[in-house]
Amino acid sequence: MPVSNYDIVIVGAGPAGLTAGIYAGRARLKTLLLEKLIHGGQVMTTDLVENYPGFPEGISGFELSDRMRKQAERFGLEFRPGEVLELEPGADGHRLLLEGEELHAGAVIIASGARHRSLGVPGEKALTGKGVSYCATCDGALYRGETIAVVGGGDTALTDTLFLCRFAKKIHLIHRRDALRGEKFLQEQVLAQEKQGKVKIHWSTVVEEIQGKQAVETLKLKNVKTGEVTPLPVAGVFIFVGITPNTAWLQGRVPLDEWGFVFTDDKMATSIPGIYAAGDVRSKLLRQIATAVGDGAIAAFAAETYLTEHRRR
Amino acid sequence: MSSEPLQVSDATFEEEILKSDIPAMVDFWAAWCGPCRAIAPVVEELARDYQGKVKVAKMNVDENAKTPAKYGIRAIPTLIIFKGGQVMEQITGAVSRSLIENALKKAL
Numbered sequence: 001m002p003v004s005n006y007d008i009v010i011v012g013a014g015p016a017g018l019t020a021g022i023y024a025g026r027a028r029l030k031t032l033l034l035e036k037l038i039h040g041g042q043v044m045t046t047d048l049v050e051n052y053p054g055f056p057e058g059i060s061g062f063e064l065s066d067r068m069r070k071q072a073e074r075f076g077l078e079f080r081p082g083e084v085l086e087l088e089p090g091a092d093g094h095r096l097l098l099e100g101e102e103l104h105a106g107a108v109i110i111a112s113g114a115r116h117r118s119l120g121v122p123g124e125k126a127l128t129g130k131g132v133s134y135c136a137t138c139d140g141a142l143y144r145g146e147t148i149a150v151v152g153g154g155d156t157a158l159t160d161t162l163f164l165c166r167f168a169k170k171i172h173l174i175h176r177r178d179a180l181r182g183e184k185f186l187q188e189q190v191l192a193q194e195k196q197g198k199v200k201i202h203w204s205t206v207v208e209e210i211q212g213k214q215a216v217e218t219l220k221l222k223n224v225k226t227g228e229v230t231p232l233p234v235a236g237v238f239i240f241v242g243i244t245p246n247t248a249w250l251q252g253r254v255p256l257d258e259w260g261f262v263f264t265d266d267k268m269a270t271s272i273p274g275i276y277a278a279g280d281v282r283s284k285l286l287r288q289i290a291t292a293v294g295d296g297a298i299a300a301f302a303a304e305t306y307l308t309e310h311r312r313r
Numbered sequence: 314m315s316s317e318p319l320q321v322s323d324a325t326f327e328e329e330i331l332k333s334d335i336p337a338m339v340d341f342w343a344a345w346c347g348p349c350r351a352i353a354p355v356v357e358e359l360a361r362d363y364q365g366k367v368k369v370a371k372m373n374v375d376e377n378a379k380t381p382a383k384y385g386i387r388a389i390p391t392l393i394i395f396k397g398g399q400v401m402e403q404i405t406g407a408v409s410r411s412l413i414e415n416a417l418k419k420a421l
Contacts, residue, residue, distance in 0.1 A: 037407060038347075038348060038351040038352075038407050039351075040347060040351070043347075044347035044348060044351060045346075045347050045348065046347070047345050060345070060347075061347055062347040062350050062351075065347075081409070129387060129388040129405050130385070130387055131387050133387070133388060135346075135348070135388075137343075137345045137346050137347060138343075138346040138347075138348055138349070138388060138389050138390070139346075139387060139388050139389060140345075141343045141345075141346075141374050141375040141389075142374055142381055142386060142387055142388075142389065144378060163345075214385065215385065215387060236387060
């Protein structure tokens with residue numbers, strides 16, 4: 001198996017990994033950034049990013065991550081597709097196993113991010129891609145003039161409800177609590193759409209089942225306060241009920257919290273020397289592009305310091 | 314034949330794709346779909362590499378509603394490979410070049 005050596009290997013090319021790449025590149029460290037899917041991570045599916053500083057009119061998620069990638073490459077970052085199957089920490093550097101390939105790294109920055117969580121109700125899996133969607137910017141345009149549902153009440157659910165207003169005739173927003181959780185700024189816009197009759201919010205309501213033969217036809221809704229069950233005919237359902245970390249490959253290797261996010265200190269260091277984590281994959285309070293970028297910069301700087309001290313010894 | 318992907322619409326789909334002499338691959342996409350933009354370079358590469366063997370085309374689902382509805386497309390990016398007017402393969406999501414290429418080779 002071919003073996004390559006790097007100072008730093010960064011796993012995941014979202015905002016945290018790309019920022020770490022910019023800093024590591026400028027530190028003139030031999031750095032590799034691996035991405036298993038497409039660079040940008042979850043940002044890639046965001047229509048308009050409005051809370052990242054420096055873009056008063058907002059910027060598309062694709063554009064923002066593409067700019068970050070170009071910036072990192074300008075400073076000499078090596079970037080390629082690849083999925084880490086296993087991480088073997090060592091006292092004298094770490095081994096990363098990929099398909100048909102092995103990497104040795106002085107330091108590793110885990111920036112593998114998170115992905116959408118599923119509801120886990122009957123019908124969801126079978127009808128994914130047939131009316132069940134987790135990406136409004138991808139699939140929204142296919143529901144022009146139709147009645148659809150959005151499940152959730154956080155930032156992503158609200159942002160994407162507003163995006164879907166461009167296409168759908170009517171949007172049923174289904175939320176398990178009696179108040180929305182997302183930014184007040186987004187809440188105001190969604191409530192304005194409700195006033196105009198475009199959006200209907202179903203408070204304290206959960207989806208119990210997604211029904212349909214070839215495609216989504218009906219949602220079985222249950223009011224959690226009254227216990228009342230009602231059918232809701234829709235052409236599609238967009239699910240935004242939080243995220244789950246991409247850390248299956250780290251089980252038993254790096255300490256994780258009860259939800260699977262990586263524990264770090266304020267230097268982004270895990271409890272294993274030379275292994276750092278940055279961005280959404282970390283156990284932390286607020287998962288945003290702005291916080292991911294900060295994590296990435298700190299992780300790269302801490303890794304550089306670690307490598308310098310480690311080699312001096 | 315051009316090495317760029319051919320832009321097709323509801324109006325030209327039958328003539329260009331269903332009646333094509335060679336297998337055809339259509340990339341159903343939309344401008345605001347990040348994953349669609351991420352696989353666009355791969356589709357362009359395949360158009361060049363399979364020039365004369367596979368007709369590679371793109372359809373904007375935002376401007377064309379009939380064809381996506383006909384093929385039950387509810388998620389993009391979706392790639393459909395046609396041969397003799399029949400669907401040979403349907404691939405959804407941003408996937409690797411090798412996965413698309415394997416499907417193309419089966420249709421050749």
